[in-house]
Amino acid sequence: xxxxLELQSVSASYGTNVVLHDIxxxxxxxxxxxxxxxxxxxxxxxxxVILGLIKPEKGKIIFNNNLLNSNSIGYxxxxxxxxxxxxxxxxxxxxxxxxxxxxxISRMSGSDRKRALTVIxxxxxxxxxxxxxxxxxxxxxxxxxxxxxIIGNPRLLLLDEPGNFVDSTFENDFYEKLRVLNSxxxxxxxxxxxxxxxxxxxxxxxxxxxxxxxxxxxxxxxxLLEYGxxxxxxxxxxxPHTVLKSHN
Amino acid sequence: xxxxxxxxxxxxxxxxxxxxxxxxxxLAGTYIVSKRMVFLSGGITHASxxxxxxxxFIGINPxxxxxxxxxxxxxxxxxxxxxxxxxEDSAIGILWAFGMAIGIIFIYLTPGYTPNLMSYLFGSIxxxxxxxxxxxxxxxxxxxxxxxxxxRTILYISFDEIFARTYSSYVDIFKYFTTALIALTIVLNIxxxxxxxxxxxxxxxxxxxxxxxKVYLKIVIWSVVAGFxxxxxxxxxxxxxxxxxxxTIIFTxxxxxxxxxxxxxxxxxxxxxxx
Numbered sequence: 001x002x003x004x005l006e007l008q009s010v011s012a013s014y015g016t017n018v019v020l021h022d023i024x025x026x027x028x029x030x031x032x033x034x035x036x037x038x039x040x041x042x043x044x045x046x047x048x049v050i051l052g053l054i055k056p057e058k059g060k061i062i063f064n065n066n067l068l069n070s071n072s073i074g075y076x077x078x079x080x081x082x083x084x085x086x087x088x089x090x091x092x093x094x095x096x097x098x099x100x101x102x103x104x105i106s107r108m109s110g111s112d113r114k115r116a117l118t119v120i121x122x123x124x125x126x127x128x129x130x131x132x133x134x135x136x137x138x139x140x141x142x143x144x145x146x147x148x149x150i151i152g153n154p155r156l157l158l159l160d161e162p163g164n165f166v167d168s169t170f171e172n173d174f175y176e177k178l179r180v181l182n183s184x185x186x187x188x189x190x191x192x193x194x195x196x197x198x199x200x201x202x203x204x205x206x207x208x209x210x211x212x213x214x215x216x217x218x219x220x221x222x223x224l225l226e227y228g229x230x231x232x233x234x235x236x237x238x239x240p241h242t243v244l245k246s247h248n
Numbered sequence: 249x250x251x252x253x254x255x256x257x258x259x260x261x262x263x264x265x266x267x268x269x270x271x272x273x274x275l276a277g278t279y280i281v282s283k284r285m286v287f288l289s290g291g292i293t294h295a296s297x298x299x300x301x302x303x304x305f306i307g308i309n310p311x312x313x314x315x316x317x318x319x320x321x322x323x324x325x326x327x328x329x330x331x332x333x334x335x336e337d338s339a340i341g342i343l344w345a346f347g348m349a350i351g352i353i354f355i356y357l358t359p360g361y362t363p364n365l366m367s368y369l370f371g372s373i374x375x376x377x378x379x380x381x382x383x384x385x386x387x388x389x390x391x392x393x394x395x396x397x398x399x400r401t402i403l404y405i406s407f408d409e410i411f412a413r414t415y416s417s418y419v420d421i422f423k424y425f426t427t428a429l430i431a432l433t434i435v436l437n438i439x440x441x442x443x444x445x446x447x448x449x450x451x452x453x454x455x456x457x458x459x460x461x462k463v464y465l466k467i468v469i470w471s472v473v474a475g476f477x478x479x480x481x482x483x484x485x486x487x488x489x490x491x492x493x494x495x496t497i498i499f500t501x502x503x504x505x506x507x508x509x510x511x512x513x514x515x516x517x518x519x520x521x522x523x
Binding site: 051052053072073077081082088092093095096099100102104105107108132 | 408
């Protein structure tokens with residue numbers, strides 16, 4: 001499995017407020033990393049540092065340039081950053097995700113459009129392909145931005161709390177879609193919703209100024225039974241759950 | 249005979265002026281209306297009056313002075329609002345009045361009579377020179393090429409600048425360059441509609457177009473059409489009624505907007521009753 005990017009001792013801050021302190025992380029092809037931690041802990045900042053939207057104060061980010069650079073990453077922001085009253089259609093917005101593989105003179109070909117319509121269809125938005133953004137619900141809008149993030153087939157997909165607006169009818173489809181996407185792209189998914197993170201996540205990064213990485217297989221239920229455990233998990237039936245090692 | 253030739257020339261000049269004003273204002277106007285930069289553009293317009301005053305004072309073409317002032321103030325406000333050390337709307341408000349103040353001071357200090365001052369404030373087709381028309385023509389061609397070649401790039405940066413930064417390193421270059429072009433467009437149209445009124449030439453046509461479509465490219469096209477009807481109609485009325493052209497154009501455009509809006513409301517009501 002080849003390395004896509006590596007963060008080496010990266011620190012970032014807003015003014016005097018240190019948000020990330022000396023964090024290191026390796027992201028490999030086919031990784032599906034759940035980024036968890038408290039609000040204000042620096043999860044979104046971590047994504048922005050990787051995207052190049054925020055310059056790290058210290059440390060460096062090394063891209064495996066054969067596979068990835070800071071301009072070819074798929075990104076689903078936490079809140080819609082665009083103005084929903086702007087005169088663009090759903091198709092236009094999804095097409096903008098193709099820009100990660102375009103030069104600045106950007107023509108959209110017929111096959112680009114076809115591809116956009118396919119993605120829109122997969123996300124269950126076919127009826128809204130020509131709608132403007134202010135006609136959509138929050139969940140639909142989120143799906144449009146997911147379409148924008150994946151249409152360019154990036155090697156790395158960054159998702160910032162995608163569960164926030166996903167309507168419940170689409171939730172299962174959504175996580176299933178992520179599982180399929182993960183076979184061809186690495187995913188870094190921010191979530192503060194510890195209880196409901198997708199079971200497709202393979203490993204975890206806990207971010208709260210510092211970063212602790214947990215490979216997925218570190219503690220299984222079997223190990224819990226074998227070695228004993230200071231905490232108790234009470235569940236009914238067979239809800240899957242993951243317990244992470246204490247940071248100390 | 250001579251009179252009719254003069255009249256023919258005048259009509260051609262007016263129509264070309266109306267056409268180029270509509271093209272440049274349609275392209276620049278759709279951009280500023282979509283991006284909610286109308287207030288900024290109003291500030292640029294009035295700030296450029298400072299350049300007109302200085303132009304008179306030092307004896308260069310006032311349009312050149314206005315262009316320099318307009319572009320510098322546009323880039324200045326964009327830069328300051330990015331740095332976020334100042335409230336953008338306050339900065340624009342200050343710039344707006346400061347530009348006018350500089351203009352008034354320097355025109356006052358200029359010895360002798362400043363004949364075309366009123367035409368800069370309120371616009372006048374009579375004082376528009378062939379050079380003005382040619383400059384607007386060149387600007388029209390340049391804007392069509394620029395927006396044509398970089399349509400998607402400009403559209404996506406203007407829709408979602410933060411997302412654009414994730415895939416492009418050229419966001420700032422495009423943003424500042426487009427803003428500079430907007431400032432230049434405004435200044436070149438000042439001769440048509442005047443400092444006080446030119447901003448409406450950019451904002452009313454896209455708003456008419458947006459009543460009918462929400463697709464950016466179609467808004468541009470319909471803005472140009474609406475702008476051309478408004479400006480050429482305004483010229484005709486202004487010529488025959490002998491009233492200032494800038495005011496007549498704006499009046500005509502607003503009437504078109506009100507009528508279009510009214511018709512659409514009426515159609516909606518009829519459709520609702522039928523259901």
